[in-house]
Amino acid sequence: MAQNQTELLIDHLDRSLLGLGSAATEQLIGKDPEAAQEWHFIRTAVDAVQNAALYDQVSSVKKQWLAQTSTARPNGAIVRTIYRNVMRVAACVFLVAGGAALYKYTTATSSGLYEKYYSSYSLNASRGTERQDAIDQAYNNKEWKKVATLFTALKEKNNKSYFLAGIADLELKHPDDAIGKFQQIIAVNVQSGGDYFQDEAEYYLAMSWLAKNEPNEAMPLLEKIKANKDHLYHDKVMSMSFTDLKILEYKK
Amino acid sequence: MNVAEKYTDAELIASIGNQKDLNKAILYLYQQYSATTSSFIIHYGGSEQDAEDVFQETVLAFIEIVKKGKYRMEASIKTFLVSVAKNIWLNEIKKKERSGFREKQFEKGRDQQDTDVSHLMGDLEEKRQLREIVNKLGEPCRKLLMLFYYENLSMKEMLDHLPYENEQVVRNKKYKCLQQLTGMIKENPAIARQISQIVK
Numbered sequence: 001m002a003q004n005q006t007e008l009l010i011d012h013l014d015r016s017l018l019g020l021g022s023a024a025t026e027q028l029i030g031k032d033p034e035a036a037q038e039w040h041f042i043r044t045a046v047d048a049v050q051n052a053a054l055y056d057q058v059s060s061v062k063k064q065w066l067a068q069t070s071t072a073r074p075n076g077a078i079v080r081t082i083y084r085n086v087m088r089v090a091a092c093v094f095l096v097a098g099g100a101a102l103y104k105y106t107t108a109t110s111s112g113l114y115e116k117y118y119s120s121y122s123l124n125a126s127r128g129t130e131r132q133d134a135i136d137q138a139y140n141n142k143e144w145k146k147v148a149t150l151f152t153a154l155k156e157k158n159n160k161s162y163f164l165a166g167i168a169d170l171e172l173k174h175p176d177d178a179i180g181k182f183q184q185i186i187a188v189n190v191q192s193g194g195d196y197f198q199d200e201a202e203y204y205l206a207m208s209w210l211a212k213n214e215p216n217e218a219m220p221l222l223e224k225i226k227a228n229k230d231h232l233y234h235d236k237v238m239s240m241s242f243t244d245l246k247i248l249e250y251k252k
Numbered sequence: 253m254n255v256a257e258k259y260t261d262a263e264l265i266a267s268i269g270n271q272k273d274l275n276k277a278i279l280y281l282y283q284q285y286s287a288t289t290s291s292f293i294i295h296y297g298g299s300e301q302d303a304e305d306v307f308q309e310t311v312l313a314f315i316e317i318v319k320k321g322k323y324r325m326e327a328s329i330k331t332f333l334v335s336v337a338k339n340i341w342l343n344e345i346k347k348k349e350r351s352g353f354r355e356k357q358f359e360k361g362r363d364q365q366d367t368d369v370s371h372l373m374g375d376l377e378e379k380r381q382l383r384e385i386v387n388k389l390g391e392p393c394r395k396l397l398m399l400f401y402y403e404n405l406s407m408k409e410m411l412d413h414l415p416y417e418n419e420q421v422v423r424n425k426k427y428k429c430l431q432q433l434t435g436m437i438k439e440n441p442a443i444a445r446q447i448s449q450i451v452k
Contacts, residue, residue, distance in 0.1 A: 006427075006431060007427050010426075010427060010430055010431075014400075017401075037447060037448065038434075040447045040450055041434045041437055041438060041447055042430065042434055044382070044434075044437055044443065044447060045430055045433040045434045045437055046397075046401050046430070047382070048379075048382035048383065048385060048386050048433070048437070049386055049394075049397045049398055049401045049402065049433070050401055050402050051312070051316070051379050051382065051383060051386075052382075052383045052386040052387065052394075052398070053398040053401075053402035053403075054312055054315060054316070054402070055308075055312055055383055056398075057274065057275070057278070058278055058308055058311050058312050058315070059308065060275075061275050061278040061279050061282065062278075062282065062304070062308055062311075064279070065279060065282040065283070065286075066304075
């Protein structure tokens with residue numbers, strides 16, 4: 001196609017768009033297949049330009065629309081942000097709590113609790129009216145082996161001597177022996193209906209079970225003390241972590 | 253741009269037809285109809301991005317149909333847009349060779365109105381290819397041709413937007429740009445073949 005003929009067709013198209021097409025050029029397109037083909041290519045090119053320009057315009061409005069809708073929904077955006085933050089905080093709390101629980105689980109031991117809650121029994125503090133005898137003196141002097149020896153040598157044993165001997169056993173790290181002595185006090189009281197050294201025996205029996213790593217045995221005693229506000233060791237037991245004890249029970 | 257004007261269907265058609273405030277009309281189309289067509293596209297397996305793209309093509313096709321005077325207002329704009337969107341999405345599904353089942357299900361949901369609009373829309377894939385060819389044209393030519401054929405500016409008015417000395421230079425440049433574009437289209441075998449068949 002000659003250059004001038006192509007330009008003629010382009011001019012014809014431009015005028016056609018204004019409704020001013022040339023009849024002569026129309027005839028040329030109708031008769032000359034080459035001109036007709038070129039005419040179609042030019043029209044296709046112009047259609048393509050118009051379509052691309054319209055596409056650009058729609059794209060531009062679409063971008064503004066999308067920007068508008070994203071700012072017009074601030075609540076949604078904030079909710080998402082808060083939701084994410086809440087979830088992050090929750091995840092952190094969960095991790096921290098989970099870590100703490102795991103730490104507590106792995107570090108909670110019966111002997112650890114025993115060390116934490118065991119305290120030596122002060123003879124003077126609770127039974128000041130008692131006449132101090134040899135075993136009392138040995139006890140007050142923390143001569144645990146001597147207490148044990150004197151207890152064994154005693155002909156007449158009572159709840160107090162059993163109790164002091166039991167504490168001496170605990171101090172000497174003989175919880176099995178201590179358990180036997182404290183249970184003896186409780187058994188005697190059950191039989192006699194008395195309560196001499198009952199509260200002390202119950203509490204230190206529980207401690208002895210913990211020392212022996214038998215929290216399942218300690219728990220009923222501690223629960224009983226906890227439930228009894230008049231118990232000598234109620235406040236002491238109330239200060240204990242029953243979570244730790246439950247963990248120990250579970251681990252057992 | 254914050255608040256679109258409100259149009260009746262007739263006002264919207266008139267505004268698009270005479271290209272008066274076309275941006276406002278496009279914005280109105282987005283505000284009123286994008287949600288409806290988007291939910292439809294998503295219902296038929298499209299993503300949100302698919303829905304956005306399809307609605308953009310829908311608006312494009314709708315404006316072209318209106319400009320060519322082919323929109324007869326036999327259905328509401330909403331119904332018509334949904335039909336156009338359905339056709340575009342069906343083409344997308346076919347193109348991407350998605351599941352036959354979904355396509356069959358989709359076909360079942362089409363009504364007579366959908367069939368009517370398909371021939372009004374022309375070959376969307378061809379239009380897409382042609383847009384790509386236009387975009388491959390250098391920016392000076394692209395801009396010049398758009399100013400003349402889309403913005404309908406005169407040679408004199410185009411001088412304000414282009415770095416050329418006078419109208420004759422602009423006119424000569426326009427010849428060259430349009431011929432360059434025509435040449436690029438001729439190099440596309442599918443489009444060239446189609447045009448050859450039309451002429452025969």
